[in-house]
Amino acid sequence: MELITSQIVPSFSDVLRRQGVPEQATIKEAIRLDFYSALEIFQSSAKPQYLAEEISKEIFDEIFNASGLNEEENPLQSIYSAADQIALFVITVGGVVTEKIKECMTKNEIVIASMMDTIASLAVENSVGLLEDYFAEKWNSREEETVLGYSPGYCGWHLAGQTEIFRILKPEKIDVHLSDSFLMEPIKSVSGVIIKGPKEIHLFRNNFQFCSTCVDHTCVSRMKNLKK
Amino acid sequence: MELLNQISEYLQQGDDEKVFELTGIAIKEGISPKEILDDGLLAGIGIIGKQFKNHEIFLPDVLLAAKAMQAGLNQIKPLLERDKIPGMGKIVLGTVKGDVHDIGKNLVGIMLKGAGYDVIDLGKDVASEQFVETAIIEKANVVGLSALLTTTMPVMKEIISMLKEKDPEGNIKTIIGGAPVTKNIADEYGADAYAFDAANAIDQIKLLI
Numbered sequence: 206m207e208l209i210t211s212q213i214v215p216s217f218s219d220v221l222r223r224q225g226v227p228e229q230a231t232i233k234e235a236i237r238l239d240f241y242s243a244l245e246i247f248q249s250s251a252k253p254q255y256l257a258e259e260i261s262k263e264i265f266d267e268i269f270n271a272s273g274l275n276e277e278e279n280p281l282q283s284i285y286s287a288a289d290q291i292a293l294f295v296i297t298v299g300g301v302v303t304e305k306i307k308e309c310m311t312k313n314e315i316v317i318a319s320m321m322d323t324i325a326s327l328a329v330e331n332s333v334g335l336l337e338d339y340f341a342e343k344w345n346s347r348e349e350e351t352v353l354g355y356s357p358g359y360c361g362w363h364l365a366g367q368t369e370i371f372r373i374l375k376p377e378k379i380d381v382h383l384s385d386s387f388l389m390e391p392i393k394s395v396s397g398v399i400i401k402g403p404k405e406i407h408l409f410r411n412n413f414q415f416c417s418t419c420v421d422h423t424c425v426s427r428m429k430n431l432k433k
Numbered sequence: 434m435e436l437l438n439q440i441s442e443y444l445q446q447g448d449d450e451k452v453f454e455l456t457g458i459a460i461k462e463g464i465s466p467k468e469i470l471d472d473g474l475l476a477g478i479g480i481i482g483k484q485f486k487n488h489e490i491f492l493p494d495v496l497l498a499a500k501a502m503q504a505g506l507n508q509i510k511p512l513l514e515r516d517k518i519p520g521m522g523k524i525v526l527g528t529v530k531g532d533v534h535d536i537g538k539n540l541v542g543i544m545l546k547g548a549g550y551d552v553i554d555l556g557k558d559v560a561s562e563q564f565v566e567t568a569i570i571e572k573a574n575v576v577g578l579s580a581l582l583t584t585t586m587p588v589m590k591e592i593i594s595m596l597k598e599k600d601p602e603g604n605i606k607t608i609i610g611g612a613p614v615t616k617n618i619a620d621e622y623g624a625d626a627y628a629f630d631a632a633n634a635i636d637q638i639k640l641l642i
Contacts, residue, residue: 386531
């Protein structure tokens, strides 16, 4: 699979939604124009790349528990334990995007900078979606099954989990590095695991202790989609 | 004054070119830079802040207005410095070590600059010592700490403690914010204030100085 920028860019409405703008809000023409400027800069500066590798459940168990810092109770443990197939991944849209965002901030083009930041974040998320689709096809996922990605930093999986993912995938090959504080550079990157299994293994009650401080609650919409 | 009202109006519309042009005219007409700032630019951004707080406008509108504010401010800043008109205060801002999420922090910085504060933005993934050293050296009034991750929130507590040790008189105030941060956490960490969003951060900082 090849990641192509035009396939991962979000729509204007997706960007507005992520920025907290309700659907019925009136949008100034200047904001619309700034979105298209941001999109153009993103399209010319993004270099989406990924690494992925299928691994066994046993190896992932070691990876998941290696840091010893995960929340004691978390949904992912039971999800991967019941999984049929597992793959690790790292995705990035490249470092030039971040430089362009900074450049826009310096030039007082703050709307464009903010739009670009949101476009890049959503593009990375869309890339994960494409990777999920790719593995669903590769693994012949049936209707009663699904393929979903999970990342360190969410659902009780400590950010330190990235160390093990990096040890195996070696994303330095695509210019993605991990800092001492487990942050990826370029920042518009994501790492994690893609899990295939029966739909019901991905369903859980989002009332873990850490759910109260979660900032996006994307699990809710993901689970809603699974129940459809 | 009609011209200053127009500056405020165009700022609210996010028209940076008009704000730039009218600020230039106001300067040529001999209106004092302080009046342009207070009755034109700050008046406009104040309304934007209220509308944002009331969910009448949204993030892109605020940024558009902040850009227009900056266009006007850039013109009068040398004049304010020439006239030795004191700023609103000096704020050291940053996202704590281990966290690279800086959109909220950037927005606070933009709005603070717009409101006439002198902002030293240390960026993201900033070492705790850097916050403390900068605040002491720069004689900052307030240190603003941002974190989006629950795992990085405790770093804010560390910085607040370090700051209290270096500044026992409590001249440098602290304010914290970020998606997982709450008023209870701010109290627990010993912060002087908590802000739930960018507009609220400006209000809280006004109260601190």
